[in-house]
Amino acid sequence: MSVRLAGLFLALAILSGCATPTLRGTGDLGVVIERATGSVRIVDTTHHASLARVGGLGDLSHASICYSRDERYAYVFGRDGGLTKVDLLRRRIDRRIVQAGNSIGGAISPDGKLVAVANYEPGGVKVFDANDLSPVADIPAAGADGKRSKVVGLVDAPGHKFVFSLYDAGEIWVADMHDPRHPVLHKFAGIGKEPYDGMITSDGRFYAAGLFGEDGVALLDLWNPDAGVKRALVEFGRHGEKFPVYKMPHLEGWAATGDRVVLPAAGKHEVIIADQQTWKEIARVPVAGQAVFAIARPDGRQVWINFAFPDNDTVQVLDLPTRRIVQTLKPGKGVLHLEFAPRGEEVWLSLRDENRIDIYDPDTFARTGSLPAESPSGIFFTVRAHRIGL
Amino acid sequence: MMLSTAATAALAESPHPGRERETQLIRLVRQDCGSCHGMRLTGGLGPALTPAALQDKPADALVQAILQGRPGTPMPPWKNFISGPEAVWIVDGLKKGFPDVR
Secondary structure, X not given: OOHHHHHHHHHHHHHHHHHOOOOOOXXXXXXXXXXXXXXXXXXXXXXXXXXXXXXOXXXXXXXXXXEOOOOOEEEEEOOOOEEEEEEOOOOEEEEEEXXXXXXXXXXXXXXXXXXXXXXXXXXXXXXXXXXXXXXXXXXXXXXXXXXXXXXXXXXXXXXXXXXXXXXXXXXXXXXXXXXXXXXXXXXXXXXXXXXXXXXXOOOOOEEEEEEOOOOOEEEEEOOOHHHOEEEEXXXXXXXXXXXXXXXXXXXXXXXXOOOEXXXXXXXXXXXXXXXXXXXXXXXXXXXXXXXXXXXXXXXXXXXXXXXXXXXXXXXXXXXXXXXXXXXXXXXXXXXXXXXXXXXXXXEEEEEHHHOEEEEEXXXXXXXXXXXXXXXXXXXXXXXXXXXXXX | OHHHHHHHHHHHHOOOOOHHHHHHHHHHHHHHHHHHHOOOXXXXXXXXXXXXXXXXXXXXXXXXXXXHOOOOOOOOOOOOOOOHHHHHHHHHHHHHOOOOOO
């Protein structure tokens, strides 16, 4: 071995020695999607720091993430069917597969052993081993008419289940994964036209699918599935004018506080507050535009709302006890997502067109920090690892 | 040489929104249309808007879809934000392969 080569090895050894991370937990980490560059940033919420950028994740438009139960790995679901397992500690891709042509999101099983992906093309759900991403089960979503349907609103549910909706067919399916290679399907047909997204309440009891082609939400009580899927909040869709929707609203578990659920309505410049147990309307609150995300602070007192184009420079804060908008912020252009710290003392906003993440104090509404990120969209903190449906 | 002549001819046919506006439109299509059609326009809730997907579709119908939307589907009307000539320019771009954000 030449002296130079030996020197190189020595340098490498020292370098990798230095790179050995000090022992740390991952409970205060998160991942931010950089949609235009196919990369993610690993962020530290304690120090408001960007720790690393990991690239090579493909098309991340509409990407989402779920976490392994040890909060070490992020599973990133890309638009192009890519499923990438990112190691937050080593700060690199652990494994990556391209499992379909076009996907919309995914979920992890309650025991953390299975990762499921909702696919548009070919329409269906594919289930993988969370450890090595090897295939476990394939659930083609052929509706009652036999045609393949796009799948949306895929969540995990107690009892080792995945629940999802068929956009084209108008169905909700519950997949029992007790025998992972042979899922047992419970199908609910005729639930309404064009379910565009779905959510499960944080207690794991109710699965709600928002309908684009009809009024109201399709609601399944998972404690009582034999009662079938019912329609709730129908009046909400019927009253008043309908506006064009420039971005589809998202339904997410964060919108449920335990006794209240706050939902954006498609085609309305309002959010609805409903009772989480009865799903009866409590109030409608006028807001600045078509709401996309309505995210409750973990204590359930405030709900932060962002909006579709052309109002995507605005964020509003709803005070739940008084049911009033108490703050309207203009954080910058292209507010795509918001995520609270686990105990709610701060909230992070992604500003796509400003190429940064801003951090706000939800008590004072003051901006307390900012981080660079390229075209950031979704922000996902590891606390999601321990939440049903996230 | 052949290529550049053809390109010049095509450019001459399609209206030009102007450099600055074109940059805005490219961003709008990639980002905001992209939320339904995919940032790479390969499809999502809405269909793919790639040259292959659009090759047999008449440009007029596509321009109409952009300006008026497709009632009864999630495709919204964009006429308040995009002018007729701009929609023609977008469709022209989609059919050729849409430019990336600069």
